Amino acid sequence: MAKSKPHKWTFAARFRTNAFGWRGSRLACQRIKEAVSEIRKVVRKDPLLGAEGAVRLMEKLWPALQHVDSSSGALGSAVYKAAEELVDWVTKAPADEKTRAKWLDRLWDAFNDDGVGFLDVLGERWGEVCVSPAVASQWADELLPIVRRTWEESKQGSASYFNGTPACLSCLLAAGRYQELLDFIERAPRVSWSNRKYGVDALVAMGKKGESIKYAKASCGFMDDPFTIDRVCEDILISSGLYEEAYRQYGLRTNRGGTNLATFRNIAKKYPMMEKTKILEDLIETTPGEEGKWFATAKSLGMLPLAMELCYRSPCDPRTLNRAARDFQEKEPKFALGAALASLQWMSQGYGYEITASDVLSAYEYAMKAAETLGRKEQVVVDIKEIIGRDRSSDRFVQDVLGRFIR
Template identity: 35%
Template sequence: MVPRPWAFPARFDPEPTRTPGELALGLHRAVGELRRAARSQALRAGEGAVLLCELLPAAIEVVDDPVGTVAAAVARSIDALAPVIAAAPTSPAQRDQWLGRLWAALTGDAGGHLRRLAEHWGALCVTPTRAQAWAERLLPEAREGVATAASVACLASQVAAGQHEEALELLAGRTIAVWPERQFGVRALAARGELAAAIAYAEASNPLGHRHAQDIARVCEAVLALGGQREAAYRRFAFVAHTRQNCRQSFEALRRAYPERAASELLGDLIAASPGQEGRWFATACSLRFFALAAEIAGRSPCDPRTLVRAGLQRLEVDPGFAGEVALAAIRWLCGGHGVEISGDDVYAAHDLARDAALRMGTQGALRGAVAAICDQPHPAAQWVHGLLARELEG
């Protein structure tokens, strides 16, 4: 049976009118197509992944990417595609041909869009013998430049070939700590069983303190886990390593990485790792049906008042106690000046929810005093809320 042609090449014709978001979406779909194919056609998927890497530079070059949307998508895609290429059951000759094509794409990419590929070079070599050959080939150029494709790929190949001393010696001659290179020092030390030294080396590899923080956390987490220190990997690095675009995605990423831990434990630890920002996890707690925890979050940490009211309305009939708690919390945070573009309608919506919940629980008599106590503070927003609810409070 002749396989269907790849759909992805048509998405990567150089097109100046394409937006960064469109290109990133096309890349996401291409990676999905290749990974699905890899389940039953590993060799063909590997060939397709090499082709995609060859197509990317020209497609990216004509797209304006001011905030790095495409750059981030390319890095994620290469991280996903490198295992597909490495796992393909090629002959030695075909593996060498693929590496030649990938190296030509990498070194011919003037914009540096494929630079992440160099970090995977050791894995792409597949065998220690081939990795050693590439390390020797690239070493002269690696000594001349810092964080170039040649230097990063050389270090990756040295570590893959078991040349740990050689990798550390090359890094020792650097005058600046550059994480794309120094990650291989971490891996070399870990391979020698020096886990504490590897973690210390990693933590000294990010002098600016922010740019590579997540990549460093991921490597340190992997090093500790492979070294039999999974608990330490989780406690020290997992929360940063698995941070995603929103709280729910971060939770799901952590749950995939640590399936042995209960969802309630994972969420509790994520909240504890976000001091001062616990309110961001309210919606995630609700979506996981941890309503008692959600109410606790709403009561002690600023949350978006509209989010609280929406959650309370959804639970009003089945759980008026929860609805009442989050309604009062919404009023509290409104009185504290929290929320974006808040209007009087938001205040009335929170109070109406509190009243409806109290009616269902038979606690109407206590509601007026509770709301009045919340409004009794000097914050200007509290005086505004009190004025809007004056008639209900005087009752």
């Protein structure tokens, strides 16, 4: 019977040794994305073949990328994201013991040859990659003496480090050797979340969730991020059905997004049982004196009365207010008028980044248009005169721009 033809991976030629130069970060990120996409398509049809491609790509990453300038962080982020997915495919692949053993040997060589930690996630999840508790236990037995020795040397003042430490702890966890793992972590030379997070997982696996939270809170070392630990504690409480306690203790500070609106959506998605108004009000309370920064969030959520209240309680970006006034001219002229007047108020008090005459005129025009719709034109003119009469912006800028219109 003829042997099947080996699969030809397109990425293999692109990730040859020294394929990328010092300034090749952008191209490298693009090639990584293409390689992962190629493997993903194969995984959907043949998980075993796809996992083989994942192993091969991880073997090629460091030799191909070793000379690239990664100081911007873009390359590191691209590799980490790719490695997470690649490890998933290798872990879930329906490989027999012989095939997986070969993969583990190849991946261990790639992990140890890695010069900058591109494959750190592989070491952190080594126990998962082993799949079998028996295989994980064998690896743990091989790695334990090395970790023990380096920890003892560190206690004696030697700068000793073993990059396989996370792999060892991961294997103890995957092998179900929970108490041994906890006892071993206590022998570490210093408190470090990178070690103790495996202890947290061990306690959870033992059904000691309350104890795991106490353990996690005591696991923040000098270089560790407390928010990472808080997120783990939050997840433990949620998994126990204690949503209210998780929300109260951790929800508002551990789900931050790139914008205030993203933060709100993260929390609302994680805590669907909470009223949206309550979530937003709680978030506003976390930023006293900066309530105006939540105006756009309240507006986007359709909470217009609250948005109007917020834009007068503390400074709010005039351009954001102008856009709101423009967008709500037809459907909510009262809200549009309030936003436009608030914009003029904050500009007259010197708020806003590089405010121009165009910004001032836009606010004025939106206010007058909404006032005309509402039949309040004369009163709004009086209100604007009062606002610019208190103008404290540089050189009374707003007053100068609107002077001739008001007169």
